[in-house]
Amino acid sequence: MDARFAQLKTEGRSAFVTFVMGGDPDPETSLAIVKALPQAGADIIEIGMPFTDPMADGPSIQAAGLRALKAGMTLKKTLHLVRSFRETDTATPIVLMGYYNPIYIYGVDRFLDDAKSAGVDGLIIVDLPPEEDTELCIPALKAGLNFIRLATPTTDDKRLPAVLANTSGFVYYVSITGITGAAAADSSAVGAAVARIKRHTALPVCVGFGIRTPETARAIAANADGAVVGTALVDALKASLDADGRATARTVSAVADLAAALAQGVRGAQQAAE
């Protein structure tokens, strides 16, 4: 992860971070999508761990998780997906994103062992604020995994140090108060927020929530170390499915093509900045 950001810095550009739900719409197609993302320009890949009750996600990502669960996805299979991806790509950082309960039930120590050996680089767990760091954050850091924290518009200067204290890899700035896939982010407000966070940390700051188009991606990337896109990719995937919600011949390319367009947006930001 650190190497990837260092490399991006020498290239003078921001990271394009993609989110897809592990196992959506089925485990095989999901692996093909994840494998296609680096080619399409993804610098970092977040893979969602499906959960029945994703309380910070909007309808698109909720539905993606339920599609994956219906197709038999489990946390074990998500780790297997990462392992399979690592057979052909050892460079692209993989971040698992989701909610705590499936990990808690899997067993924290066993999960960290298995995630590490599968080739996971970092974790984003939505419902583990710093107040619960002893649960997973500290053990993850000890195991050599990055624990990437969400900072939000409600995280004020007083609270930021607590949020950043045990964070590594990068800081994920949630550009809106809301759920995934909601309102669009305002790039000037985002710029100010990123600058505020950077006064407290040397870590890269990536911005997500509300980025759907290459234009927004470009505007956000110009003000941050990375732009995260999730719901738009999940929506493109969904639009490619047949009437029964199954993958079609277009599914992988539907996600990869949009990712490529968004990646161009992010790369355009760097050219505009120069």
Added chain:
Amino acid sequence: MTTAIPNSYRIGPDERGHFGIFGGRFVAETLMPLILDLEKAYADAKADPAFQAEMNSYRTHYVGRPSPLYYAERLTEHLGGAKIYFKRDELNHTGSHKVNNVLGQIMLARRMGKQRIIAETGAGQHGVATATLCARFGLDCVVYMGAVDVERQQPNVLRMEMLGAKVIPVQSGARTLKDAMNEALRDWVTNVHNTFYCIGTVAGPHPYPMMVRDFQSVIGQETRAQMQEAEGRLPDSLVACIGGGSNAMGLFHPFLDDPSVEIFGVEAAGHGLTQLHAASIAGGRPGVLHGNRTYLLMDEDGQIAEAHSISAGLDYPGIGPEHSWLHEAKRVTYLSATDDEALDAFLLLSRLEGIIPALEPAHAIAKVMQLAPKKPRDHLMVVNLCGRGDKDVPQVGEILRKRAKAS
């Protein structure tokens, strides 16, 4: 997992909101600053005599407290054992114990300057109580309710709408209480700057389980005094139904340190514990959902299971964290009653005592029917009659019609 026996069962939670391993603050960062504000605001209010005095005044003149402690003579005779008393919280304004908690939270919301109130509801009793107090204090009210519950609890939906609340049917998941809570949390994350989330039970992130318990403890405090007056001593046992467990916690908490008092919580066993049910302690294990660690119904991958109960108010795959702790500490015995047992109790109580109970406390009555005959006649048993059955009349009527046809 073992829990050491504490000096007192009434001192929890700790400063991080933990009851043993249960409780906590498992929420998105967006909500965390607000939850810390809420904790502070509640601590201030709790220590403020003016806040307490105002609450007591509304309890007396608006809610109608104290609720009576009533000797259920005919039920006692019918069962032929323990002397059974009902704590009549179904007589409160709005028809259930929910108003005790909502009054406290709405007063707190006003203190914090929040104009918009959101709530989740299962049976609609919490939704009605929230809509009522929002009307009383001129606040905006949005209630999330599973679409299945909207269907089976129509009278309460109409009441909420008449009171000026916006009822939003939730279409995700099993479309019951759990899904309503997910949707309320999503609303809260989105509108955190002006919105107060009025949680209806002793669950959610700290400080909610503690705060809701404190507001509901008036039930047990009154019971103590009233039983002293009626019988000159403490009751020997307490029985209450449990979904999230707020009416039960309200009755139990003031008695937790009286070892002579046996305490029974009754979960909803739905179609039976080997089939679809809502008994988190009987059929679940510790997990993390909706801001706290507690007993939950789930599969081996940690995916939350769909609960089932005839009673919309108990139809939830979790339970308040303090109950999980009291279970592991073995201070409270958790039993369960099936849909059919609750229905029989519902009918028995209607015919014997002239009280149509809500389907939720009918679960508690169902276990009283089994417990009381085994106790001596001088055993004093208190059941929390936490809600009245008006809302269930159409649903039960439908079931009885079907039964009559089938036989």
